[in-house]
Amino acid sequence: MTVKIITDSAADLPKELVAQHGIETLPLMVYLDNQEFRDGETMNPKEMFQGMREGKVYKTAQVPLQIFREVFQRHAENGDSCIYVAFSSALSGTYQSAVLAKNEILEDYPDARLEVIDTKCASMGFGLVVLKAAELAAQGKSQEEILEAVRFHALHMEHIFTVDNLEYLYRGGRVSKTAAFIGGLLNIKPVLHVEDGKLIPIEKLRGRRKVLDRMVAIMTERGVSQDQQVIGISHGDDIEAAHSLREMIRERFGCKDFIISQIGGAVGAHSGPGTLALFFLNRLNPAT
Numbered sequence: 126m127t128v129k130i131i132t133d134s135a136a137d138l139p140k141e142l143v144a145q146h147g148i149e150t151l152p153l154m155v156y157l158d159n160q161e162f163r164d165g166e167t168m169n170p171k172e173m174f175q176g177m178r179e180g181k182v183y184k185t186a187q188v189p190l191q192i193f194r195e196v197f198q199r200h201a202e203n204g205d206s207c208i209y210v211a212f213s214s215a216l217s218g219t220y221q222s223a224v225l226a227k228n229e230i231l232e233d234y235p236d237a238r239l240e241v242i243d244t245k246c247a248s249m250g251f252g253l254v255v256l257k258a259a260e261l262a263a264q265g266k267s268q269e270e271i272l273e274a275v276r277f278h279a280l281h282m283e284h285i286f287t288v289d290n291l292e293y294l295y296r297g298g299r300v301s302k303t304a305a306f307i308g309g310l311l312n313i314k315p316v317l318h319v320e321d322g323k324l325i326p327i328e329k330l331r332g333r334r335k336v337l338d339r340m341v342a343i344m345t346e347r348g349v350s351q352d353q354q355v356i357g358i359s360h361g362d363d364i365e366a367a368h369s370l371r372e373m374i375r376e377r378f379g380c381k382d383f384i385i386s387q388i389g390g391a392v393g394a395h396s397g398p399g400t401l402a403l404f405f406l407n408r409l410n411p412a413t
Contacts, residue, residue, distance in 0.1 A: 128262040128271055129200060129207035133188050133219055134165035135391040136212070136252035137359050139384065146259035151196065153212075153219065153391035154186040168390040174362035174398035177293070183394040187219040193226030201234035206268050210255045210275060212391075213245045215322030240272060244279040245322030248286075248392045249357035249384065250404040254278045256355075256384075281408045284319035285343050287336045289361070289399020291315065316340065333366070340403050341373050347407045351378040354405055358385045361393050361400035370403060 131149045132138075143150055152163035157176065162168035164185075173183055193209075200207045209227075214220040220243045227241050244254050257278050261271045291313070314336045316327045327343075330336050344351065356374060360367040367385050374380050388400055 126206060127265065128268050129205045130255065130259045130262050130271075131196065131200075131207055131209040132251075132255045133212050133391075134163075134389055135217065135219070135247060136210075136255045137248045137386050137389050137392060138252040138255060139386045140165075142256065142384070146256065146263065148255060148259050149196070151188045151192055153188055153217070155390035155394055156184045156186065157181060162390060164390040170387050170389050170393055171362055173390055173393060177394075177398055183390065185217075185391050185394050187217050187222055190222045190226055193223050194229060197226050197230045197237075197239055198234075201230050201237035201239065204238075206238040207240070208258060208268060208271060208275070209239070209241045210251075210258055211241060211243050212251060213247050213319070213322035214243045215245060216247055216324070217391075238268060240268060242272060242275055242279075243322075244275065244282075245319070246279050246282050247284060247319060247322075248388055248402055248404075249359040249386055250282045250284040250319065250402075252359075252386070253355060253357050253384070253404055254282060278406065281406045283344075283347055283405050283407050284402060285316065285340050285404075286318070286396075286400060286402035287314050287316055287340070288396050289314070289333075289363070289401075290397050293395060293397030316343075318343075337366075337370055337373060337401075340370065340401075341377055344374065344403065344405060345377070348378075348405050349408050351405060352380050354380065355382040355384060356380050357402075357404035358383060359388045359392075359400075359402045359404075360385070361388045361396055361398045363399050363401060366399075366401050370401060374403075 133151045155162040155168045211220040223241045313329045358367045
């Protein structure tokens, strides 16, 4: 029996890949004033980013507990073996809600084959881990084999990203108000990565081109066998920057396989328009 792969909308996977691999995706919630949107369903990211440019403030919330209960119960009743691959617990309470729902379901269905795993990844870095799980499930791998691969890929997934406006990171408590103000005046762009599931600044550079060059340089320093990987690039309504970064990587490493996606509401509400993120593995297998 094929293992069912469940994830959430913070994976920022293109819809065609989600459909192709049969990945069940649960929505985080996005709010604008009194309006509620389901990320990946009723939320249009492009409209959200335009709204943010106009000064609108969007807020987010985790996948509702009741959605987890309903989905997990359905799979338990069907006797499915399934894995919920979750958004970083350091960035959202979604993982904790999933664990709570799982424990409730196991009280009524003690034989349910349901696993919940915290990737400590975000956006397309998270998405690439989910995609690996779905590919292995399609190959008929066991639940434990898939969990092992998810743990490895999540542990070795690099997230290198920048934002166009520090104001959005300030709102999320990532930088001080003074740093955001000065950064805007001086055209300073931060370069950040994800460490143990959290967003960590690496350095600040002046100008977009220097940031792109630095992102490729970090990929040189940290990556292994880059041309053999699927490289993920996500963007906050800036497809031109995503294409520029792809061409720089293609020229440097000879990479052929890329997935480019627009950042969804769950992540984009905090990172803002103009965000650009790069994802790759820093090791391909335990032997390297």
